[in-house]
Amino acid sequence: MAPLLDVESLAVTLPGPRGPLPILHDVSLTVDEGELVGIAGESGCGKSITAQTLLGLLPAGARASGTARFAGTDLLGLDDRGWQRIRGAGIAMVFQDPTAALHPMLTVGRQLTEHMRVHLRMDRRSATRRAVELLDQVRIPDPERALRAYPHQFSGGMRQRAAIAIALAARPRLLIADEPTTALDVTVQAGILALLDRLRAETGLAVAFITHDLGVLSALTTRGYVFYAGRVVETGPTGALLTAPTHPYTAALLGARPHGTHAVGTLRPIPGGPPAPGEAPPGCPFQPRCRYAEPTCGTTPPPLAPAGADRSVACVVRPHLEEAAR
Amino acid sequence: MTGLLDISDVEVEYRSRGRGRVLAVAGVSLDVAAGQIVGLVGESGCGKSSLARVAVGLTPPSAGAVRFGGQPVTPLGWRRRPETETGLQMVFQNPYASLNPRRTIGAQLLDGVPATLTATARRDRVRELLDRVGMPATAVERYPHQFSGGQRQRLAIARALAPQPRMIIADEPVTALDASSQAQVVNLLVGLVRDLDMGMLFISHDLALVHEIADVTAVMYLGRIVESAPTRELWRNPRHPYTRALIDAVPRIGPTPLLPATLAGEVPDPANAPTGCRFRPRCPHAFAPCGDQPPTLDLGGRSAACWLNDPTLAPATVPAN
Numbered sequence: 332m333a334p335l336l337d338v339e340s341l342a343v344t345l346p347g348p349r350g351p352l353p354i355l356h357d358v359s360l361t362v363d364e365g366e367l368v369g370i371a372g373e374s375g376c377g378k379s380i381t382a383q384t385l386l387g388l389l390p391a392g393a394r395a396s397g398t399a400r401f402a403g404t405d406l407l408g409l410d411d412r413g414w415q416r417i418r419g420a421g422i423a424m425v426f427q428d429p430t431a432a433l434h435p436m437l438t439v440g441r442q443l444t445e446h447m448r449v450h451l452r453m454d455r456r457s458a459t460r461r462a463v464e465l466l467d468q469v470r471i472p473d474p475e476r477a478l479r480a481y482p483h484q485f486s487g488g489m490r491q492r493a494a495i496a497i498a499l500a501a502r503p504r505l506l507i508a509d510e511p512t513t514a515l516d517v518t519v520q521a522g523i524l525a526l527l528d529r530l531r532a533e534t535g536l537a538v539a540f541i542t543h544d545l546g547v548l549s550a551l552t553t554r555g556y557v558f559y560a561g562r563v564v565e566t567g568p569t570g571a572l573l574t575a576p577t578h579p580y581t582a583a584l585l586g587a588r589p590h591g592t593h594a595v596g597t598l599r600p601i602p603g604g605p606p607a608p609g610e611a612p613p614g615c616p617f618q619p620r621c622r623y624a625e626p627t628c629g630t631t632p633p634p635l636a637p638a639g640a641d642r643s644v645a646c647v648v649r650p651h652l653e654e655a656a657r
Numbered sequence: 658m659t660g661l662l663d664i665s666d667v668e669v670e671y672r673s674r675g676r677g678r679v680l681a682v683a684g685v686s687l688d689v690a691a692g693q694i695v696g697l698v699g700e701s702g703c704g705k706s707s708l709a710r711v712a713v714g715l716t717p718p719s720a721g722a723v724r725f726g727g728q729p730v731t732p733l734g735w736r737r738r739p740e741t742e743t744g745l746q747m748v749f750q751n752p753y754a755s756l757n758p759r760r761t762i763g764a765q766l767l768d769g770v771p772a773t774l775t776a777t778a779r780r781d782r783v784r785e786l787l788d789r790v791g792m793p794a795t796a797v798e799r800y801p802h803q804f805s806g807g808q809r810q811r812l813a814i815a816r817a818l819a820p821q822p823r824m825i826i827a828d829e830p831v832t833a834l835d836a837s838s839q840a841q842v843v844n845l846l847v848g849l850v851r852d853l854d855m856g857m858l859f860i861s862h863d864l865a866l867v868h869e870i871a872d873v874t875a876v877m878y879l880g881r882i883v884e885s886a887p888t889r890e891l892w893r894n895p896r897h898p899y900t901r902a903l904i905d906a907v908p909r910i911g912p913t914p915l916l917p918a919t920l921a922g923e924v925p926d927p928a929n930a931p932t933g934c935r936f937r938p939r940c941p942h943a944f945a946p947c948g949d950q951p952p953t954l955d956l957g958g959r960s961a962a963c964w965l966n967d968p969t970l971a972p973a974t975v976p977a978n
């Protein structure tokens with residue numbers, strides 16, 4: 332069976348002062364029906380541009396090449412009309428900041444029913460009934476009252492749950508969640524993660540979860556992609572990816588997070604910073620910061636090559652990393 | 658022993674027309690000694706930033722007192738801060754806002770260096786400061802926008818270090834940064850405390866990070882400190898159900914997906930705080946005595962404000978952890 336979302340060799344450039352700036356290079360990824368897929372990386376690595384491409388939200392002047400197929404539709408060839416059919420009803424999105432995603436002057440109920448009336452052609456009555464169901468599903472207490480409330484009357488966690496309910500209103504098959512819990516407290520985050528997992532189990536919703544937090548990636552997703560400087564550098568089952576990384580960057584990211592060992596200096600920072608778009612070195616983009624780099628790393632970017640069961644890695648050195656990830 | 662920074666029974670009250678009186682900090686006591694890192698964790702709205710502002714003298718407390726090196730901290734006004742209090746410095750969450758975008762880094766660092774030194778000695782001090790935070794000496798002529806977020810936070814730390822403080826209050830200093838620069842800045846702060854024998858109050862909502870660096874951790878919920886203990890013991894054997902809930906909510910890396918435990922309900926509005934124990938409506942172990950505010954019980958080197966720790970009251974079937 333073909334995957335629900337199938338992206339192949341996606342490349343995106345944004346207009347720059349000296350010609351187009353390459354942002355994404357040769358990104359391939361798939362998401363199956365009912366699958367929780369994670370996308371990890373630091374800011375500026377191309378995670379969010381990937382999401383914007385999949386929703387037709389790229390800024391003016393951006394160019395995308397390669398293929399991106401969603402349930403048989405070629406996304407890159409869509410016109411405005413075509414996108415209107417996909418957005419909301421096919422692919423929906425939840426953003427990091429729910430305050431910015433919700434309209435401050437419309438009631439939550441109005442924002443919830445709008446999608447259903449447009450996409451599902453529901454009348455006001457049945458849309459309201461479904462809105463109550465949805466709010467109940469995302470565990471917002473007293474849904475009837477919440478429908479008449481404005482976003483500012485909700486707490487941060489409730490706002491994000493309302494934003495998820497709105498994203499789900501038109502029964503999308505794929506939800507792209509871009510750092511949806513980054514601004515939230517851990518206990519609230521735990522609730523959102525449980526909610527997404529329950530929705531997947533109950534409705535077969537597929538979720539592409541973008542995050543920089545590897546703990547969240549491990550807790551929620553079954554398969555993951557690690558992005559660096561606009562490329563996928565490693566992919567595989569999340570558990571294997573994070574407990575036995577094969578790319579030095581994945582290992583370095585793991586080393587930089589708290590280990591729970593409580594000893595000074597256990598956080599191992601990655602030296603330097605990621606390259607700005609258009610300033611990546613000719614070879615492997617991670618090479619200048621990599622402690623395992625060899626002369627060959629500086630010539631051409633390594634391709635993503637198979638590395639064991641369902642895994643791929645873009646590294647020609649393939650050092651032993653057990654130590655580094657601890 | 659009293660600490661270098663001594664916060665005792667501090668209350669912070671805000672008045673707003675819509676909600677009336679809001680007690681953001683409802684009686685908090687906390688000590689930080691020289692060479693010690695005290696982590697203060699809690700969720701948004703629990704009052705940790707209000708407490709930080711009082712501790713550094715940015716806002717006066719509505720009750721209680723803050724003493725630094727034995728002397729009461731005077732709330733900041735328009736006048737120059739007394740010499741004795743420049744030893745108390747703060748690092749904020751957002752380095753974009755704490756540096757002046759229109760002045761060079763060198764000029765901003767010079768502001769903090771004591772004016773009693775000669776001009777050459779002051780310039781040398783600026784160079785030392787930059788070196789200390791791992792920035793090149795050429796940074797003096799540059800402006801804040803020419804640096805990345807992590808570098809800017811290091812420059813903000815250099816500015817805080819300029820008057821040679823004995824105590825730093827860091828309010829979410831790495832929250833706005835990426836994983837790799839987070840580790841750089843945290844290691845820098847920890848190194849400074851150890852090398853210079855400073856005290857540090859490290860405020861964060863990231864429990865895993867505080868676990869990694871703090872000697873003592875205090876957990877705050879709705880304006881009160883519910884538990885305080887040496888970090889390792891707090892993590893290994895929490896004595897307050899809220900601490901337990903926070904620890905269990907941290908997502909962990911493992912071979913298979915494992916969702917973190919969820920906590921029922923929402924943080925209540927501090928204007929309408931529950932009577933008795935403020936955690937009671939969300940607590941899985943709530944029982945009859947919780948209708949009364951639990952005192953902070955001394956548990957030998959640690960403390961917790963929970964009735965479950967009172968052997969005369971707690972039912973044997975409900976363990977405190």
